[in-house]
Structure formats: structure tokens, C-alpha cells
Amino acid sequence: MERFVKRREFLALSLAATLSATLAACGAATPTATPPAAGGAAGSTGGKKLKVGLVTDVGSVNDKSFNQSSYEGIVRAQKELGSEIKYVETKDAKDYSKNIDQFVQEKYDVIVTVGFAIGEATLAAAKASPSIKFIGVDQFIASGAELPNLAGLTFEEDKAGYLAGALAAMVTKTKNLGGVFATDTVPPVWRFGEGYRAGIKATDPSVQIQIIYHSDVGLDKTFTDPAWGKATALAMFDKGADIVFGGGGNTGNGALAGAAERKDKGVLCIGVDTDQYETVTEAQPVILTSAIKLLTPGVFNLVKAVQDNAFKSGNVVGDVGLAPFHQQESKVTAEMKARIDKLTADLKSGAVKTGVPPVKP
Amino acid sequence: MTGQATTAGDGPARQLWPLARRAGQAALVPALAIFTALILGAILIWLTTGSLATALAAYGGLWEGALGSPRALAGTLVRSTPYIFTGLAVALAFKCGLFNIGAEGQLALGAVCAAWVGYRFQMPGLLHVPLTILAGIAGGFLWGMVPGILKARTGAHEVITTIMMNYLALQIVQILLSGPLKDPRSVASQTPALAPTSWLPMLIPSLQLHSGVLLAVLVAIAVWWFLGRTIWGFELRTVGVNPAAARYAGMSVARNVVGAMALSGALAGLAGVVEVAGVALDVTTVTPTGNRYFGLGFSSGYGFDSIAVALLGRGNPFGVIGAALLFGGLRAGATRMQFNTQVPGEIISVIQALILLLIAADVIVRRLYRLRAATADEAQPALTSGWGEKVA
Numbered sequence: 069m070e071r072f073v074k075r076r077e078f079l080a081l082s083l084a085a086t087l088s089a090t091l092a093a094c095g096a097a098t099p100t101a102t103p104p105a106a107g108g109a110a111g112s113t114g115g116k117k118l119k120v121g122l123v124t125d126v127g128s129v130n131d132k133s134f135n136q137s138s139y140e141g142i143v144r145a146q147k148e149l150g151s152e153i154k155y156v157e158t159k160d161a162k163d164y165s166k167n168i169d170q171f172v173q174e175k176y177d178v179i180v181t182v183g184f185a186i187g188e189a190t191l192a193a194a195k196a197s198p199s200i201k202f203i204g205v206d207q208f209i210a211s212g213a214e215l216p217n218l219a220g221l222t223f224e225e226d227k228a229g230y231l232a233g234a235l236a237a238m239v240t241k242t243k244n245l246g247g248v249f250a251t252d253t254v255p256p257v258w259r260f261g262e263g264y265r266a267g268i269k270a271t272d273p274s275v276q277i278q279i280i281y282h283s284d285v286g287l288d289k290t291f292t293d294p295a296w297g298k299a300t301a302l303a304m305f306d307k308g309a310d311i312v313f314g315g316g317g318n319t320g321n322g323a324l325a326g327a328a329e330r331k332d333k334g335v336l337c338i339g340v341d342t343d344q345y346e347t348v349t350e351a352q353p354v355i356l357t358s359a360i361k362l363l364t365p366g367v368f369n370l371v372k373a374v375q376d377n378a379f380k381s382g383n384v385v386g387d388v389g390l391a392p393f394h395q396q397e398s399k400v401t402a403e404m405k406a407r408i409d410k411l412t413a414d415l416k417s418g419a420v421k422t423g424v425p426p427v428k429p
Numbered sequence: 430m431t432g433q434a435t436t437a438g439d440g441p442a443r444q445l446w447p448l449a450r451r452a453g454q455a456a457l458v459p460a461l462a463i464f465t466a467l468i469l470g471a472i473l474i475w476l477t478t479g480s481l482a483t484a485l486a487a488y489g490g491l492w493e494g495a496l497g498s499p500r501a502l503a504g505t506l507v508r509s510t511p512y513i514f515t516g517l518a519v520a521l522a523f524k525c526g527l528f529n530i531g532a533e534g535q536l537a538l539g540a541v542c543a544a545w546v547g548y549r550f551q552m553p554g555l556l557h558v559p560l561t562i563l564a565g566i567a568g569g570f571l572w573g574m575v576p577g578i579l580k581a582r583t584g585a586h587e588v589i590t591t592i593m594m595n596y597l598a599l600q601i602v603q604i605l606l607s608g609p610l611k612d613p614r615s616v617a618s619q620t621p622a623l624a625p626t627s628w629l630p631m632l633i634p635s636l637q638l639h640s641g642v643l644l645a646v647l648v649a650i651a652v653w654w655f656l657g658r659t660i661w662g663f664e665l666r667t668v669g670v671n672p673a674a675a676r677y678a679g680m681s682v683a684r685n686v687v688g689a690m691a692l693s694g695a696l697a698g699l700a701g702v703v704e705v706a707g708v709a710l711d712v713t714t715v716t717p718t719g720n721r722y723f724g725l726g727f728s729s730g731y732g733f734d735s736i737a738v739a740l741l742g743r744g745n746p747f748g749v750i751g752a753a754l755l756f757g758g759l760r761a762g763a764t765r766m767q768f769n770t771q772v773p774g775e776i777i778s779v780i781q782a783l784i785l786l787l788i789a790a791d792v793i794v795r796r797l798y799r800l801r802a803a804t805a806d807e808a809q810p811a812l813t814s815g816w817g818e819k820v821a
Contacts, residue, residue: 156767157774160729162708170768
């Protein structure tokens, strides 16, 4: 959940400055509400190759995390739809609007912006350029702020946590599972944790659950306390747990590192957000899977929707799932895999519900 | 950078010729260092992308993004402004033989003080703006003074203490922003929005160009005047060149060391002021003027880069302005460069590092272009001063 760390830090500057809005208003070059509006232009983009731009959150397109997964979505659009793609990496949160504006000025068809923190800048740019489609990754669009050319791609963390809990309940030998989370005050983290709890209970009610949120410290420490994450995970192993799910920036990564320390004792851990086998390398021998948000297909599908003239604005819910099992492949039987696949489909269709509300009541 | 120095005409301009020549000579090595770094950067892009055309296009994009339009130019000026202040801060300390690595921390303290005065009080702008600026100056001044006192009293080397105090400053700021100064209505660690009366006036509102750049130029002139035309400046420089001689002449080395560090911190604090009270955040169609506040992660290295800016400017206030414009331009143009060519933005950091390397080891440049060795006049005291000497 590296994401949240960045989120917290850069929320501070979020909505970054600038020009785009003001300039779009005064610049003669800006298309002032070009008449061939939204639905009316049906078919016009059908055969045409789209120009797709992507602006990262502070970071780079090879961060093995959110930025990279989103970027791979437009790379796929390049391969499968022949889109012309380009990216700009944000180096300073004050540059969000400026970076988006690069693509606005060149009249790109689709602009993808990555991360919660760039949301305000995206909203402003979308308002100023109604002829361009915007895709905001991890950006929930509040009611009242909807725009016909803006889609916010978010994910249901509780479902990802549910799948992780179900798998862990099947794999555990000690019938004792742990969860180490950064905080219960940030909804996505809390939803991962409670989804995990629900998944375990539904799969095997006899399993003992130890879930702890690091809410005893301020929001500034809660995501950046790997020492606490590690110590807590180790304490859970001491109390009999054999799998620990770690979530929430470096705090969660600390839990994975704790599991790595006990790799000779046969313990396992579960990562979060993206495939953490790639990001927390020291924990590779003990990572069972990661509860992931499927950013790449999410972004690709939205770009494809623009290509097919089927773009839907507003909040779009992307798919979640479990990452590959890598070195633990042998611990997951074919029967377990089948059950997880069925659960994934049922959660998506609504046949199975996690019972976790969007925010902590 | 050297170009303008060689275009002396007839008449009154003739009298300026020797002055211009000296400026030209002083700027020669930095200009060649920049030139060399840009060439090396181009070769690097060429090698990594396999195309010389990409390298040239990248520089084209850099130029376009930094200077290609009024908006680009405004962006360059806004990003150069904090560099001017932090560059002056490091340069002033150089003159006293001190290597101030603590600009980042001093900037942070200045910013947090300015932000506090900006949001905490309600008063007319005529009073509020100067008080906000003064608060930032005071924050940096006091924070910079500490390593000065440590140096004067105990001989603790300022390089070590200022580095340590950067960490202290960033942690203190973090504590303040997550507790006492935090905006209770926000989930983020940031202060409440500054009152509009405390904002630096805008020069060109549509381009977000604030008046901090004018302040920076005025302060540069003031620093030049202080160092070259006042008795305090003379003392400060004398201590920098030869502390023993200064002491023998009856100057207080300790007082000058403390004073130089404090003034240096005050200048860095001003960089914090312009970033907090000048740069608009949250600009949207609803709030075209944006907001001003101070939050975590806002500085993005203006303090650390300042060492390179000061070295490139040869410690001269006007040289610092030139170097700051270059660094601000590189920062502003990087986006366009990447947009046009998809070259990694890190190439900018590589070019900056190469410039710093070539300036610090100017023998390379002199060898490369067959220039004569540095004269004593051009030598930089800060880089040759000793470690751990007690000055009191």
C-alpha cells in the first residue's frame, strides 16, 4: 500500500497548482466547447487511432506499483488498439496540472492520471476541456462533481481482502491467521482488513483471527512504521499464526519482512495492492500471494471503451484478485484454486457479498 | 551566460569594458562547465536511446518548456525564485569560509513560520505580507544561527551540524504539521490555508507569476551591497579568506561565523516564504487564485540543489541569479522534454550533477579547454577550509 504513504504526503499539496484552468479560460487556442459533443459524435472515433497520454503520480513508470501497472494499461492499448501513447512522470506534486496540460494542449483524446492526489487537478482539467476523456486511477468522484468526460477508476478493497482471507483459511495449518494493518481510519486499509476477516470467517469459522490496526499513532506515523509492522507480525507468529496479511505502506511491508525472518519456521505472508513479490524482495520465499487491484486491465478497458464509443463517465469499479503464488504454488491445490476462481466470479457478480460497508461505521 | 559581456560598444560603454571583461572571465569556467555537461547529457541520451535526433529533440523540448512561451518563462521564473534565495544563502556562507549544507532545513523552518503567521492572523495586506516575510526570515535566521554558535563555541564543523539539523528540521516540521499546526478539517498533514492578505502580490495573475522573483533580485542586490560595500561584509569576507589575519586585525571571528550562518539561514528562510506565500496550490476553475498552505513534502530539494547553484554562481550574488535561472529552467522544462521525447526526467538530475562535478573539479574544464590555472582571486575559500578548528 505504498500508495497511501504517497497519498498522505502529497495530499498536502494535492490539487497542485496551476495554469491549466486559468489558461484554458483565457487562451484563444482552447477549443471552447467544440460543438460535436459527447453522444452526438458517435462513430467518429470508431476507426481512428486514439492519442492516449498518462501522467504519473510523483514517481516513475517503472515503480513496480500503481504507476507502472497503469502505464502497462496504455501500453496494452498501444498493442491491441494501435493507440498512440505517451507519458509524463510527475517529479513535484506542484506540477500535476502543468503535466496534464501538456496533453491538453496537444489535444489528446484520452488522458489517464494516476493516484488519489492528482484527483483535483484532473477534475479541473476535465472541466476545462470537455472534448477530452479523462481517466482518474484511484480517484473516487464525489456526488455533485461528476463530469460527462471523467471516469474515476476505483477498486473494492474488501473483495480483494475477502479473497486473501478465503485462501489463507484454506492454506493455514495452525488454524490461526494474522492481519497487520496501518490504520482503520483510512477507508481502503480498513476495507482490506475487514474483507480479510469476513473471508476467513466465511471459509472456516474455526480459524482464530488476530487482526491489529496501528491506529494508536498519528496519521503520519501509521503508514511508515515498518518496525511496528514487523514486531506485530512476529508476535502473531509467536501466538500461533502461520500466515500474516500485511497492509498499509511500509508498516504493512514490515509485516512481510517479519515473515521473511521466520522463513525457516514455515510461516507465510500475503501482500497488498500490487504483486508484492516484485516489491518486497526479501519476502519472496514466504509470500503466498498478494491481494491486488487489477489496474492494467482496468485502465485498458476504459481506453477501449473510448475507442468503441462506449465510454461511461462517473465511478467505475475495477476488478480485484489474487497475485500469482510464485514459490508457494505447491501449497495451493487445484481444488483451492477452483474455489478462489469461483469466489472471484461470485464476488464480482454480487452472488457473494463481503458485508463490509464503504467506510467504518 | 558570457555572451553579453563581450558586446561592448563605443562611447560611454567603453568605460564598462574592463568590468564586463572581468565578469566574462569569472563566468567563463561555469559557462564551459554548463556547455560540457549539456554535451555529455546529449551523449548520454544518444547512447541510451540510440538516436542523436532524440537527444537534440530533448534539448529542443527543454528549451520550449523553459523559455518557449510566456507561460513557460513564467514557470521558469517561479521555479528560479527559491533557487535564488537558497543559492544566495550558500554563497553568503561561502564568503565567510563556511559550507552551509543546511539550506533545506532552514527553508523548511522559514516556510513553517511564514505559514503560521499567514494563517493565524487577520490584518490588512500592507501589514500582513511584510510580517509573513519577516516570520520566514526569523525562522531561518534562528535555525541557521545554531550551527554558527556550535562552530564558534565548540569547533563542531558546520557541514556535519547543518546536515544533522536538516533531519531535525524535517522531523520538527512533521511533528508541527501532524499536531499543533495541522488543519483540523483536513486529513492531510498541512496547515490551514493562509489568509489572502498574506499572499505575495501577483505580477501576472493569469501566469501565476508572483512578485517573489522581484524580491529575490532586490535581496541579491542587497547581499552584493552588504558583502562588497559595508564594513560588516568586509569583516565577513576577511574571516573567510584568513581567520587568523582577521583575528589579528581585531575582528571577532566567532561573531562573524555566527552572523554569517544566521544570515545564510535567513536567506534560505526566504525561499520557504516564497514557496508558501507565493506559489498557488489548488488552482481550479472554482478557485482560480488557488490556495496557499504549507504541507509535508513541499520543498522537493530546493535547499539541497542550492549548493550547486552557489558554486555555479561562483559565490557572486549576480552569478547566483544566473545559476538559479538555469536550474529553475531545467526544472520547468523537464516536463516538456519528457513529453516530446519520452526521455527519462532523471536526465535533468544527471546534467545538474555533471555541472556540479565540473565546477567543483574545475581542473577538468581548464584542461579540456586549455585555460590557465585559477588565480588566487577566483579560488573558493569554502572548499579549502579546514575541519574542526575552533574559532572563538
